[in-house]
Amino acid sequence: MGEARFTRRSFGRLAANLSALSLFGSALPAFGAGLPAMKAAMFPFATAPFPYHGTQPDDGSVFMDVDGGGRLGHTAPRGGVYYEDQTYSDNRVLVAIPAGFDLRKRAAIVVFFHGNNAVLQRDVIDRQHVLEQLQDSGLNAALIAPQFAVNALDSSAGRFWVPGAFAQFMAEAAGALAKLYGSRGARSAFAAMPIILVGYSGGYNPAAYASTVGGVARRIRGMILLDAIVGEDDRFVAWIAASRRWAFFFSAYSDSAEAGNADVMQKIADKGIGYSTNLPRSLSAGGINFVAADGDHDDYVTTAWVNNPLTWCFNRVAGFPR
Numbered sequence: 001m002g003e004a005r006f007t008r009r010s011f012g013r014l015a016a017n018l019s020a021l022s023l024f025g026s027a028l029p030a031f032g033a034g035l036p037a038m039k040a041a042m043f044p045f046a047t048a049p050f051p052y053h054g055t056q057p058d059d060g061s062v063f064m065d066v067d068g069g070g071r072l073g074h075t076a077p078r079g080g081v082y083y084e085d086q087t088y089s090d091n092r093v094l095v096a097i098p099a100g101f102d103l104r105k106r107a108a109i110v111v112f113f114h115g116n117n118a119v120l121q122r123d124v125i126d127r128q129h130v131l132e133q134l135q136d137s138g139l140n141a142a143l144i145a146p147q148f149a150v151n152a153l154d155s156s157a158g159r160f161w162v163p164g165a166f167a168q169f170m171a172e173a174a175g176a177l178a179k180l181y182g183s184r185g186a187r188s189a190f191a192a193m194p195i196i197l198v199g200y201s202g203g204y205n206p207a208a209y210a211s212t213v214g215g216v217a218r219r220i221r222g223m224i225l226l227d228a229i230v231g232e233d234d235r236f237v238a239w240i241a242a243s244r245r246w247a248f249f250f251s252a253y254s255d256s257a258e259a260g261n262a263d264v265m266q267k268i269a270d271k272g273i274g275y276s277t278n279l280p281r282s283l284s285a286g287g288i289n290f291v292a293a294d295g296d297h298d299d300y301v302t303t304a305w306v307n308n309p310l311t312w313c314f315n316r317v318a319g320f321p322r
Contacts, residue, residue, distance in 0.1 A: 035099050049146050056161070093176070095177060098135040103181075107141060108221065109177070155201075155204065196223075197210060197211060198226070204225065222248040227254050233263045248287040254297055283316045283317045
């Protein structure tokens with residue numbers, strides 16, 4: 001397997017070479033040792049959100065509702081018809097482990113759900129600097145980021161709509177992380193790690209379903225939403241109500257997602273659940289924070305109430321210091 005040396009300066013060139021056969025960080029650790037350099041790769045997953053040939057959860061209609069002479073497509077409410085071969089056939093998942101990650105310590109898995117009009121390499125890596133923001137934090141966590149609809153105005157969760165499908169995805173992720181880490185024995189450790197869900201913009205839809213029907217139950221120890229609650233209010237309310245004893249919830253939003261956040265705040269208040277509208281000092285079990293923070297929606301992952309808001313959030317997640 002070909003490998004390339006990874007340094008902090010090479011983030012900007014990462015997209016050009018990233019594939020299932022290009023692992024970044026040449027040194028393989030002994031089991032339990034901290035990684036000397038970041039490792040990252042793209043892996044095809046059998047349990048990825050797409051391709052998907054099932055039904056939509058809202059009305060039970062088939063997802064692939066267009067047949068253009070044998071070419072299947074889906075009618076997205078905002079984007080029109082997108083065809084499977086161009087938009088819903090990418091089953092790759094970005095898998096990464098930062099330098100300093102240490103299996104001897106408590107560790108977590110960050111699962112990042114991108115927004116609309118996105119591709120992993122161009123947007124998640126190069127534009128939003130998600131790998132760099134994790135590396136620059138003190139969080140002892142690996143990263144998983146699946147590709148959803150490719151470069152499309154579509155927030156569909158695909159296979160993650162199916163009850164239990166997200167648990168299958170995370171089981172496959174454990175194997176991919178162990179392979180990337182360089183130790184088969186690490187698979188069981190990754191398979192048991194707590195999960196921190198991060199959803200940006202259209203990532204609200206997979207976050208809502210992964211957390212409520214995904215089959216991972218108490219493994220999700222926190223949810224971070226960036227300008228993301230624009231639908232599925234009742235699912236977020238249900239997750240907060242069920243999980244607040246062992247998980248945190250943090251949602252920062254601009255005008256783009258103000259209405260959705262206001263709805264969720266009202267609904268949890270109606271249930272007698274308290275929350276804060278201040279920036280938290282710590283993201284820990286029981287914390288529920290909604291923060292209005294101006295910022296351009298398209299750049300919200302990199303510039304919001306602070307520059308590099310993901311690094312800010314990861315540095316405040318309690319219980320997993322690197």
